[in-house]
Amino acid sequence: MEKHIMALQLSHLLGEQFSREWVYNKIEIPKKPHLGDLAFPCFSLASFFKRNPKEIASQLASHLKHDLFYEVQTAGGYINIFLNQAFVTEQTIKQVLTDPSTYGSHSFGTGKTIVLDMSAPNIAKPFSMGHLRSTVIGNALSNLAEKCGYTTVKINYIGDYGTQFGKLLAAYQHWGNEQNVRENPLKELTKIYVQFHQASKDDSSLIEEGREWFKKLEQQDEEALKLWKWFKDVSLEEFDKVYELLGIEFDLTRGEAYYNDKMDKTVEMLKEKQLLEESEGAQVVRLDKEGLPPCLIQKSNGTSIYATRDLTAAIDRYQTYEFEEALYVVGHEQSLHFDQVKEVLRNLDFDWADQLKHISFGMMLTGGKKMSTRQGKTILLEEVLNEAIQHAASNIEEKNPELLNKEEIAKQVGVGAVIFHDLKHDRRNDVEFSLEDMLTFEGNTAPYLQYAYVRGRSLLEKGEFHIEQADASLIEETAWPLVKWIRHYPETVLKANSNHDPSLIAKFLLDLTKAFNKYYAETKILHGDQQNARLTLIYVFTIVLKDGLSLLGIEAPEHM
RNA sequence: GUCCCAGUAGCUCAGCAGGAUAGAGCAACAGCCUUCUAAGCUGUGGGUCGGGAGUUCGAAUCUCUCCUGGGACACCA
Numbered sequence: 001m002e003k004h005i006m007a008l009q010l011s012h013l014l015g016e017q018f019s020r021e022w023v024y025n026k027i028e029i030p031k032k033p034h035l036g037d038l039a040f041p042c043f044s045l046a047s048f049f050k051r052n053p054k055e056i057a058s059q060l061a062s063h064l065k066h067d068l069f070y071e072v073q074t075a076g077g078y079i080n081i082f083l084n085q086a087f088v089t090e091q092t093i094k095q096v097l098t099d100p101s102t103y104g105s106h107s108f109g110t111g112k113t114i115v116l117d118m119s120a121p122n123i124a125k126p127f128s129m130g131h132l133r134s135t136v137i138g139n140a141l142s143n144l145a146e147k148c149g150y151t152t153v154k155i156n157y158i159g160d161y162g163t164q165f166g167k168l169l170a171a172y173q174h175w176g177n178e179q180n181v182r183e184n185p186l187k188e189l190t191k192i193y194v195q196f197h198q199a200s201k202d203d204s205s206l207i208e209e210g211r212e213w214f215k216k217l218e219q220q221d222e223e224a225l226k227l228w229k230w231f232k233d234v235s236l237e238e239f240d241k242v243y244e245l246l247g248i249e250f251d252l253t254r255g256e257a258y259y260n261d262k263m264d265k266t267v268e269m270l271k272e273k274q275l276l277e278e279s280e281g282a283q284v285v286r287l288d289k290e291g292l293p294p295c296l297i298q299k300s301n302g303t304s305i306y307a308t309r310d311l312t313a314a315i316d317r318y319q320t321y322e323f324e325e326a327l328y329v330v331g332h333e334q335s336l337h338f339d340q341v342k343e344v345l346r347n348l349d350f351d352w353a354d355q356l357k358h359i360s361f362g363m364m365l366t367g368g369k370k371m372s373t374r375q376g377k378t379i380l381l382e383e384v385l386n387e388a389i390q391h392a393a394s395n396i397e398e399k400n401p402e403l404l405n406k407e408e409i410a411k412q413v414g415v416g417a418v419i420f421h422d423l424k425h426d427r428r429n430d431v432e433f434s435l436e437d438m439l440t441f442e443g444n445t446a447p448y449l450q451y452a453y454v455r456g457r458s459l460l461e462k463g464e465f466h467i468e469q470a471d472a473s474l475i476e477e478t479a480w481p482l483v484k485w486i487r488h489y490p491e492t493v494l495k496a497n498s499n500h501d502p503s504l505i506a507k508f509l510l511d512l513t514k515a516f517n518k519y520y521a522e523t524k525i526l527h528g529d530q531q532n533a534r535l536t537l538i539y540v541f542t543i544v545l546k547d548g549l550s551l552l553g554i555e556a557p558e559h560m
Numbered sequence: 561g562u563c564c565c566a567g568u569a570g571c572u573c574a575g576c577a578g579g580a581u582a583g584a585g586c587a588a589c590a591g592c593c594u595u596c597u598a599a600g601c602u603g604u605g606g607g608u609c610g611g612g613a614g615u616u617c618g619a620a621u622c623u624c625u626c627c628u629g630g631g632a633c634a635c636c637a
Contacts, residue, residue, distance in 0.1 A: 025577075032580080041579055043617060053617085076580065077617090122637075164636055211635090256637085282635055291563090299635040306637050335564065336632055362565080363631075395599065413599085425573070428565070430630070437572065441599050443585040444573085451599045459596055507574070510584080521592095521601040560599080 002068045002083055003027055006038055009064055014045070036073065036080030037484070043077050053077030086475050089483045089537075093472035096486065096540045104489040104547060106497075109150030112324040115317055116142050116152060119250070120330070122159035123235035124168050124189040127242045128378045129364045129433055130331070136419050136553060137361060137427055138329040139248050140502035143551045148497045153251045153321060157313070160232050160255035162306060164193075166214025168231065169224055170206065171196035173213075185234035190378075211301060218260070218303050238382075245385050245415060248553060259312045263304050266312045270297060275347055287343050295340040310341050318352055325355050327500065332360040332428065359500050362430035379433055389414035391439045392447070400560065409557045413447050416554040420446035423552050424506040444510050446554055449545065452513045453556045455520060456542040463526050465535040474533035482519050482541060485512040489544050493551070502552060509548045516541050 007024035014023070023040070030039045042053040042060070049056055057074040064072045070084040096103045118138025121131045142152040171192040180188040200206040216224040232255070243249065267283070270276045275285045281300030287293065297308050317326060328338060338358035345353035366379065393410035396403055403409065421438045425431060441447035459465075488508065496504040516538075525534045546556040 026579095028579075030580080031583085035580070039580085041618095043579070046617070078580070120637090159637060162637060167636090279634080284634070293633060296634040301635080303635085305635065307634090309637095330637095331631095332565070333631055334637075337637080360565095365630085392599095399599070400597075429573085430566080432572085434572085437586085440586070443599095445585085445599085447599050448585095451597080455597060455600080462596065503574095507584095514584090517600060518602095520596080524596070526596050560597085 002066075002081075002088070003038060005066050005068060006040065006064070006081060009066070010040060010060065013060055013063055017048070018045075030080065033481075035075065035078070036071075037083045038081040040079045041077060042079065046077075085477070085480050085483075086473075088487070089474050089476075089479065090472045092483050092487045093470075093474065093536060093540050096543055097467070097470055097472065097536075100540075100543045103543065104147065104493045106148040106490070106494060109145060109148040109324075111151075112149075113151045113153060113321045114142075114145045115321050115323040115326045116154050116329060117157050117327065118142075118154060118329040119156045119248075120159055121235075121239055122164070123255075124165070124186070124193065124231045125159075125235075126186050126190055126378055127239055127381050129381055129384065130378075132381050132418070133361050133364065133422055133427070133431075134329045134331070135243075135246065135248060136422050137359065137502060138327070139246075139553045140423060140505070140551060141327060141329065141359065141497075141500055143553065144493065144497040144502065144505070147493055147551060150324070153323075154249075155317075156250040156253040158232075158236070158253060158255040160228075161217075161257045161260070161309070163211055163214045163303075165228060165231075166212070166217060167196055167207075167210035168193055169213040169217065169227055170209045172227060174199075181231075181234070185231070186238050189231060189235075211303075215301060215303055242382050242385070245382070245411070246419070246553070247415070247555070256306070256309050256313075259309050259316070260304075262316065263308050263312050266308060266315065267297060269348060270344075273348060275344070285344050285347065287340060287347075290343045292336070292340055292343060295344050307337065307341060307344075310337075311344060314341065314345060314356060315350070318350070323352075323355060325357055327357050327359050329359045329361070332362055334358070335360055357500070359427070361427040365430050365432050384435065384438065385415055385418055387414075387435065388418050388438060392417070392441070395441060396560070403559060405559075409560050412555040412557045413441070413450060413560060416446035416450060416549075417441060419552060419554050420449070420506060423502045424510075426503050427501065446549075447560075449509055449513050449549060450554075450556055450560060452516050452520075453542055453545050453549075454558065454560045456516065456538050456545070457558050459525050459538050460535060460542070463531060463535045465532075465539060467539070469532055470536045470539070471532040472536060474530060474537055476523070476530065476534070476537075478519055478523050479534075479537055482512070482515040482537065485515050486540060486544050488512075489548070496551075505548055505551050509545065509552075512541070512545060512548070516545075 003024065006027055007020050010023045011018050011020040026040060028039050030036055042056040045056050046053045054077055057077055057079050061072045061074050061079045064081065068084055068087060069081050071082040073080045116138050119131060119135040121127050138154065142154050145152050168189065175192045175195055196206065213224060217228055270285060276283050276297060277286055279294065282296055283298035284294040284296050287295060295307050296305050299305055314326065317323065335358060342353050342356055389410050392414035393406065396406050396410055418438055424444060492504055492508040496502060523534070525531065525538060528534065549556050
């Protein structure tokens with residue numbers, strides 16, 4: 001708001017050569033409070049006006065006037081604006097109070113659909129820390145999109161097909177034990193899968209055996225199908241436990257195998273467009289023009305491959321949803337694959353190919369290396385979550401043993417800590433797995449945020465605050481930083497959504513909450529002279545904090 | 561070998577459509593609970609922003625180059 005006003009006035013003063021957008025993008029927020037609330041650097045104007053920046057700044061400053069501006073100063077080549085705190089505070093609080101549930105929302109997405117491909121664990125493999133990233137990032141992006149008005153479709157595209165299952169079936173023939181699988185499915189299946197890989201180092205015929213089993217599966221061989229279905233069912237049950245803990249639901253859970261009988265049509269289309277070529281016995285689409293290696297469509301033994309499935313799935317999804325965007329929340333290591341899929345779709349003349357977006361993220365590493373199921377080096381998410389919950393529980397025992405609902409709150413805090421630990425980092429960075437970091441509940445963590453929320457709620461409870469008595473006319477210098485952060489929420493949502501970056505929300509919440517904690521420490525809220533007005537601000541703060549946490553998929557307990 | 565990503569405080573990371581003295585958290589040290597939940601607050605120390613060159617009034621941010629780490633590079637997904 002104030003930024004737009006500043007931009008408008010400045011562009012007016014500067015003349016046509018300097019658009020409002022140009023000025024708007026130059027306006028910054030000073031790092032230090034004594035430099036004001038908004039700033040505009042005049043250095044780049046110096047060569048145009050052939051005058052020094054200082055003079056330009058002071059001349060422009062003298063013409064900036066508005067009810068929102070308390071004072072306009074200059075310093076060096078900068079114009080610094082101090083806002084009218086009382087006025088802006090009242091306006092901000094009122095804005096939240098008008099409709100607390102929609103503060104920060106936007107409506108530009110209304111009527112449009114965003115499809116998210118996320119989580120996608122592989123059956124017969126443990127739900128690892130790596131899958132956590134796709135799951136929680138996807139969930140947060142979906143929440144952000146909905147906050148901007150979009151309809152979202154969260155798809156859990158289960159990895160239930162491919163040569164790896166041929167290998168698993170072969171492994172089961174050699175080392176499988178029905179009883180063990182019943183008792184502890186993922187562990188046992190992973191064990192024989194790892195065993196298969198070790199054995200195949202010495203005996204390469206095993207690899208061929210695996211391919212043959214996959215071929216049997218693709219040809220609907222009865223035994224292969226039966227085992228495959230069994231593995232799938234037990235795996236899905238295990239995954240559901242994790243989703244339950246995370247509090248994440250999908251709109252659609254669908255395996256890759258769903259597309260088995262639809263891929264022929266895709267291959268036909270490619271043939272009709274004369275895009276297919278034979279190469280070393282396999283069918284490929286050449287992408288030389290695009291500077292990419294060829295995209296493999298059909299293996300030399302005639303079986304399918306993931307590119308074909310992803311192409312088929314993309315076409316199917318566009319026909320079903322006519323999505324504005326299809327987000328693939330998948331690790332960075334698959335960048336080339338998605339580039340290829342997009343190029344093939346473009347070659348098929350689908351003009352919506354550019355609406356597919358690979359939301360790539362860094363890997364979860366152990367010892368600086370990629371985790372690998374094959375080498376048996378994976379860390380189970382369920383174990384980590386349970387450990388975090390337990391740690392939260394012991395904190396409660398230590399700090400607040402009389403708390404009601406201990407179990408539920410320990411779950412909210414523990415799970416919240418794990419989710420936040422993941423989302424606070426830029427998603428593109430690799431993350432070195434550290435249980436210790438995840439079990440830290442101080443500083444830049446979810447429990448820090450939740451704790452502030454609890455403190456706020458506690459004040460409202462003790463002060464017997466009711467919305468009817470809300471008072472937006474707070475006059476308080478120490479509240480100003482908090483008010484400014486509350487004011488920033490809508491544009492943070494906007495930016496996080498357009499950049500597909502949940503970490504912006506995480507960082508915002510930390511800044512917001514730091515401002516609250518400082519205010520809380522230096523200002524007595526209850527029994528003071530402005531109790532009602534102060535409580536109103538606290539109320540507004542809790543609204544924004546809880547809403548932001550919910551965007552990240554983290555709960556805000558009332559007590560802890 | 562080719563392409564992509566990263567290198568900022570002891571550790572984990574912000575900042576990167578160029579802007580004022582490079583910021584947090586953890587760890588270390590020193591304070592703050594007879595008053596609103598100390599999972600908190602305040603303060604101190606800690607940096608040749610991987611090296612070098614360039615563009616600019618101004619570079620952690622843009623360009624080039626080199627070094628280091630990671631990833632991808634057709635019958636896994």
